[in-house]
Amino acid sequence: MTRQPPPLLVFSDLDGTLLDHESYDWTPARPALERLLRLGGGVVLATSKTAPEVATLRDEMSLSDWPAIVENGAGILAPGADGDSDREEYDCLRRALDGLPADLRGAFRGFGDMTDADVAKATGLAPQAAAKARTRAFSEPGLWSGTEAQEATFTKALAEHRITARRGGRFLTLSFGRTKADAMADLTDELRPRHTMALGDAPNDAEMIEAAEIGIIIPNPHGHPLPPLMGEAEGRIRRIDLPGPQGWNKAVGQVIDELELTKAGVAHG
Structure with missing residues (x-):
């Protein structure tokens, strides 16, 4: 089936953005989400979560x-x-991680080093959801317990294996370098939306926010505020005053109004 180009395609982080940091509830964003979908727009969830986790959430959100x-x-x-993926890339990453010097390896505790119960405790997820979070195919989030100087050495050592280490809202995540912004570019080329918007709250969202036509920084009460981003001074990127799904709902509603999508006659049956 050929998809019509959406009038607005929203790329959205999950934890701390569309999902509440504590409760993982997304329903405060429902009014703007349903309004966007009625207008023929779409949402691409963009997250550190695994495919099995996202498949479940995507179904719940009618996405x-x-x-x-x-x-x-x-x-x-x-x-x-449904989220089934080949784990070859993940296994390769874990082999490189396990080959690091003991002092560096010991300071990083990845999801692959944890039990389902450990991940549930670290994330606040229910045990069944924690099991899905550990079903990884491409990347390894974890908790860093070393010093900043050790982290720099750790990151440099991984770079020799083409592995990058990026900070999210809670975890240091290792991968082979593709970013949310890279995937966003691929999907934008494929779906050809009239307008793009991106929302996030953490450093690993910054490139995606900067790459969108309209970027929204959601406040993160659990982390340091993002530094000024490219495009923020001229207003293309803005900061919303509410956290999590409340901020998401406000920001998406405002952008729909600003773009006058309702008046443009883009509603789909």
């Missing part, structure tokens, strides 16, 4: 007709897919 960006851009979940 299964849209692709999703998983594991910080390392993979794309096709519309309607």
Whole structure:
């Protein structure tokens, strides 16, 4: 089936952006989300979460007709897919990680080093959801317990294996370098939206926010504020005053109004 180019395609981080940091609730964003979908727009979830995790959330949000960006851009979940993926890339990453000097390796505790119960405790997820979070195909989030100087050495050592280390809202995530912005560019080329918008709250969202026509920085009460981003001074990127899904709802509603999508007659049956 040929998809009509959406009038507005929203690329959205999950944790701390569309999902509340504590409760993982997304329903405060429902009014703007449903309004966007009625107008023929779409949402591409863009997250560090795994494909199995995202497939479940995507179904709950009635977004299964849209692709999703998983594991910080390392993979794309096709519309309607259930999240099964080849783990070869993840296994290669873990071998490189385990080959590091003991002091560096010991300071990083990845999801592959944890049990489902450990991940549930570290994330606040229910045990079943934590099991899905550990079903990784492309990247490895983890907790760093070393010094800043050790982290720099750790990152440099991984770079020799073409592995990057990027900070998200809670975790240091290792991958083979593709970002949310890289995956966003691929999907924008494919879907050809009239307008693009991106929302996020963490450093690993910055490139995606900067790459969108309209970028929204959601405040993160659990982390340091993002530094000024390219495009912020001229207003193309803006900061919303509410956290999580409340901020998402406000920002998306404002952009729909600003673009006058309702007046443009873009509503689809």
